Amino acid sequence: MTREEAVKKIIFALDVKTFDEVELWAERLTGHVGMFKVGKQLFTSCGPEAVKAITKRAGEVFLDLKYHDIPNTVAMATLEAARLGAKLSNLHALGGYEMMATTMEKLHQEFPGADRPQVLAVTILTSSNEETLRGVGIELPVPEMVVKLAQLAKKAGVDGVVASPQEVELIRNACGKDFLIVTPGVRPAFASADDQKRIMTPSDAVKAGADYLVIGRPIAAHPDPVAAAKLIVEEIVNG
Numbered sequence: 230m231t232r233e234e235a236v237k238k239i240i241f242a243l244d245v246k247t248f249d250e251v252e253l254w255a256e257r258l259t260g261h262v263g264m265f266k267v268g269k270q271l272f273t274s275c276g277p278e279a280v281k282a283i284t285k286r287a288g289e290v291f292l293d294l295k296y297h298d299i300p301n302t303v304a305m306a307t308l309e310a311a312r313l314g315a316k317l318s319n320l321h322a323l324g325g326y327e328m329m330a331t332t333m334e335k336l337h338q339e340f341p342g343a344d345r346p347q348v349l350a351v352t353i354l355t356s357s358n359e360e361t362l363r364g365v366g367i368e369l370p371v372p373e374m375v376v377k378l379a380q381l382a383k384k385a386g387v388d389g390v391v392a393s394p395q396e397v398e399l400i401r402n403a404c405g406k407d408f409l410i411v412t413p414g415v416r417p418a419f420a421s422a423d424d425q426k427r428i429m430t431p432s433d434a435v436k437a438g439a440d441y442l443v444i445g446r447p448i449a450a451h452p453d454p455v456a457a458a459k460l461i462v463e464e465i466v467n468g
């Protein structure tokens with residue numbers, strides 16, 4: 230894999246709260262990561278302007294608001310994310326088949342072209358383990374639950390899933406090569422696990438078949454964030 234291909238795989242989690250920080254990180258990391266993820270913290274503090282600030286700099290955005298609501302509400306929110314210019318947005322697969330299928334149907338109606346914005350279904354969060362699932366009444370083992378949700382998302386026409394790198398191979402086998410797999414819970418050897426429970430290194434995640442890796446704190450909390458991003462790219466290329 231070339232350096233350019235490895236850079237394109239990295240989505241930087243822009244988990245910050247001000248426009249100044251958005252500008253700072255966009256300036257620092259453009260060319261070292263392929264996309265910026267705007268999540269709940271930044272969107273709650275700065276709103277859609279945060280997405281516009283990045284797209285104005287020609288950066289691509291994954292709008293990570295993990296919608297989970299009645300089908301019409303999720304479909305309408307996803308349309309707004311797409312109109313805003315987000316290349317990727319997401320919803321919770323646990324919202325069910327109708328919620329996902331309705332969303333994809335509306336998206337196809339408004340964006341009939343092949344290059345339409347894409348939607349990912351979050352399976353089981355990378356901060357969850359068996360104990361977390363038991364606590365909310367889910368008795369299936371994590372990998373089985375993840376594959377079940379990925380297959381449901383695929384059947385509903387969703388473009389791909391967000392899952393731990395540990396489940397990539399299982400999802401790939403169950404859902405095929407064209408199904409997007411985006412993996413947070415990525416931790417290079419130099420970083421701490423933080424609140425992530427199902428983790429893997431960047432090169433192992435790519436080797437397993439992940440299309441994109443979402444990485445935040447291993448870059449953001451490093452004393453030299455650009456060096457951290459370069460190390461991750463190097464690890465992927467060498468892996």
Ligand SMILES: O=C(O)c1cc(=O)[nH]c(=O)n1[C@@H]1O[C@H](COP(=O)(O)O)[C@@H](O)[C@H]1O
Pocket residue numbers: 242244268293295319351353354355356391392413414415423425443444445446447
């Ligand atoms: O949808 C996500 O992006 C997501 C899903 C998931 O299962 N786990 C997960 O960590 N994320 C997001 O991915 C990012 C991971 O950040 P770091 O743990 O700092 O690398 C955070 O912004 C999370 O909100």
